[in-house]
Amino acid sequence: MSVKKQTTDEMVREEVVKSRLPTLPNERMLSMTDMILIQVSFSVATWMLVLGAWTGMATPLPLAIIACMVGCSLPLLFHCLIGPFVARWGLDNGIITNSIAGPLGTMIIVVAITTPMYLGWTSIPIVMFGRTVSESLGFLSVTGPMANATFWSFVALGIAFVILWKAAAVLKFFFRIVTPCIVLLLALLTYKIFSHYGWDHISQIIPEGFHKDPWISFMIAIEMNVGLGFSWPFSFAVYCRLAKTESAAFYGTWWGWGPIWAIACVPAIAGGLVAGVTDPVYLLKDIGGIWVVLYMLFLGVANIFSGICTMYIVALTARVVWPKLSWLQALSINLLVIILILIPAAYDQYGTFVAFYGALLGPLGVVWVVDILLRKMNINMREIYDVSSKSAYYYWKGINVFFVISCAIGTILSLLIYNPVSCVPHIEGIFRVCGAAFPASLVAGFCYYILAKLFLVPRKIGFPPIPE
Amino acid sequence: MNQKTEQLMELIEKETDKRIDIYHDFKPGTQEAEVTSFTLKQASHAVYFILILVALFVWGAVSIFPRYFPN
Numbered sequence: 001m002s003v004k005k006q007t008t009d010e011m012v013r014e015e016v017v018k019s020r021l022p023t024l025p026n027e028r029m030l031s032m033t034d035m036i037l038i039q040v041s042f043s044v045a046t047w048m049l050v051l052g053a054w055t056g057m058a059t060p061l062p063l064a065i066i067a068c069m070v071g072c073s074l075p076l077l078f079h080c081l082i083g084p085f086v087a088r089w090g091l092d093n094g095i096i097t098n099s100i101a102g103p104l105g106t107m108i109i110v111v112a113i114t115t116p117m118y119l120g121w122t123s124i125p126i127v128m129f130g131r132t133v134s135e136s137l138g139f140l141s142v143t144g145p146m147a148n149a150t151f152w153s154f155v156a157l158g159i160a161f162v163i164l165w166k167a168a169a170v171l172k173f174f175f176r177i178v179t180p181c182i183v184l185l186l187a188l189l190t191y192k193i194f195s196h197y198g199w200d201h202i203s204q205i206i207p208e209g210f211h212k213d214p215w216i217s218f219m220i221a222i223e224m225n226v227g228l229g230f231s232w233p234f235s236f237a238v239y240c241r242l243a244k245t246e247s248a249a250f251y252g253t254w255w256g257w258g259p260i261w262a263i264a265c266v267p268a269i270a271g272g273l274v275a276g277v278t279d280p281v282y283l284l285k286d287i288g289g290i291w292v293v294l295y296m297l298f299l300g301v302a303n304i305f306s307g308i309c310t311m312y313i314v315a316l317t318a319r320v321v322w323p324k325l326s327w328l329q330a331l332s333i334n335l336l337v338i339i340l341i342l343i344p345a346a347y348d349q350y351g352t353f354v355a356f357y358g359a360l361l362g363p364l365g366v367v368w369v370v371d372i373l374l375r376k377m378n379i380n381m382r383e384i385y386d387v388s389s390k391s392a393y394y395y396w397k398g399i400n401v402f403f404v405i406s407c408a409i410g411t412i413l414s415l416l417i418y419n420p421v422s423c424v425p426h427i428e429g430i431f432r433v434c435g436a437a438f439p440a441s442l443v444a445g446f447c448y449y450i451l452a453k454l455f456l457v458p459r460k461i462g463f464p465p466i467p468e
Numbered sequence: 469m470n471q472k473t474e475q476l477m478e479l480i481e482k483e484t485d486k487r488i489d490i491y492h493d494f495k496p497g498t499q500e501a502e503v504t505s506f507t508l509k510q511a512s513h514a515v516y517f518i519l520i521l522v523a524l525f526v527w528g529a530v531s532i533f534p535r536y537f538p539n
Binding site: 015020021022024025028060062063066067069070073074077080084087088089090206214215218222243244245246247249250251254323324381382385467 | 476477479480481483484487488490491492503504505506507510511513514517518521522524525527528532533536537
């Protein structure tokens with residue numbers, strides 16, 4: 001009997017990290033240090049390298065560092081309240097988003113916005129891994145199918161898939177051991193880049209930029225980084241629901257995805273300026289020797305690790321929204337990345353990809369934070385799990401119309417100010433001062449505040465009584 | 469395999485119901501909850517960070533940018 005009970009408890013413990021169960025306070029295992037290390041593990045890999053290289057192609061070194069620091073960190077502060085909200089209730093995105101979007105709205109967000117976005121994010125490290133190995137084998141004069149980048153991308157996807165399938169619960173130990181090693185390696189590579197070329201030399205390089213006006217090119221660099229800073233609203237829940245304190249959920253995520261990410265971008269900015277390429281695989285090609293080997297090693301480990309981080313989010317969210325999926329089935333959604341390996345659109349058009357999602361998710365995150373403030377971080381646990389029309393969070397036909405209207409206003413306004421596909425600002429007066437996604441998000445948040453105060457809060461639609 | 473998945477589903481549903489009740493009892497955000505809540509004082513640090521980042525942007529605009537592009 002005791003053996004059976006122990007087995008059940010173990011099953012529950014295992015399911016907490018990969019199902020719709022709300023985590024209980026005594027199951028929270030992530031301290032502030034853990035939270036920072038986990039978010040840093042997102043930072044120290046592909047995405048920051050690509051972002052750094054693209055930023056370096058837009059503006060000189062000191063301005064590029066400022067663009068990264070301000071762009072990554074400032075918008076994120078406006079989204080970070082999602083972290084403590086999630087930590088307080090221990091819920092995943094698939095459930096907690098019901099409070100703002102309604103059950104059907106949540107499903108639409110998962111299917112149409114977050115899953116395609118994370119598949120795009122996942123494809124970037126996976127594609128880069130393939131190109132890295134292919135390039136490394138090229139140094140060793142290996143040719144033919146074994147040196148094929150696409151083949152190695154499939155290998156990376158397979159490795160990440162198997163780790164998540166068999167060992168999702170041990171991710172914490174990966175974060176504690178692998179992340180510090182990667183950070184150390186990155187520090188060494190940063191030292192080498194600057195000692196090899198010299199700060200003076202690198203900071204004197206003026207790139208061609210993305211626009212004939214250098215100030216607009218600088219603002220485009222900021223806009224790309226703002227897009228990154230705004231891309232996290234649906235990443236908070238996965239780890240914040242396991243945070244021991246709400247403060248760790250707020251500042252742990254902010255430090256990891258904001259300032260530390262920006263600092264980690266510096267070697268890629270420098271490498272991009274020197275090498276004149278946006279593809280980080282080639283950043284250290286001119287230095288040569290053991291450093292290239294170390295760099296390739298760094299890319300290899302970090303890319304698989306990054307892939308794991310986003311694949312985990314996709315699988316967990318799917319399993320929360322569709323509880324009948326097994327972990328393997330939910331994880332298999334990530335195999336759609338194969339399309340983006342064969343057509344690496346997100347990797348090769350990173351600037352557009354990240355700025356577009358900034359326009360989409362910036363307003364959405366700020367509206368969500370306004371909603372959290374209006375409900376004073378409270379939710380009704382019984383109602384939020386109820387997806388029927390009787391639920392207090394059902395809104396209208398399962399969708400919070402005012403949330404949709406506010407987000408649409410923000411996104412349309414952002415795209416009216418700046419076109420991320422052509423990199424052309426349409427309303428230059430606004431773009432020159434504060435970019436596009438940032439002011440549009442604030443407008444969206446303000447719209448929602450007015451609409452919710454007028455139509456939702458007084459009628460208790462989506463704002464049910466909280467049990468005392 | 470299907471039977472195992474169904475058992476697991478049942479387990480998760482029961483456990484979820486149990487946990488919803490627990491959450492109602494310990495009132496998250498209060499001292500009764502074991503998760504330490506986010507205080508206004510802790511949140512106020514974010515305002516300082518915002519000011520620092522805005523100052524960094526202004527410094528870049530008025531001091532560093534003209535060094536590279538004087539006109």
